[in-house]
Amino acid sequence: SPSCECLLTCPFSRPRPVFHSPTTVTMEGAPVKLAKVQRVLGRTGNTGNVTQVRVEFLDDKNRTIVRNVKGPVREGDILTLLEWEREARRLR
8 A cells, every 4th residue: 555655746646635733724725724613503594504603713722703604514523714714693
């Protein structure tokens, strides 16, 4: 079986992101932050297809924000946030 270095440099393998820290860079070169879902707050959107969650950043345990997530999500999931300054509005 080939070694890890071969898989990362082999021209025939798909490029894979390498995670070194909670703030890392995607394959496109854009910085991202990793955040863990603390609590699922509820459903929102016209048809209820968006879930509002409270997330805690992995690099700063004291900072939490509310985000909207499309698709299945549950407590303990790790989200990759391309934009981490903006916070979602609360559900009414």
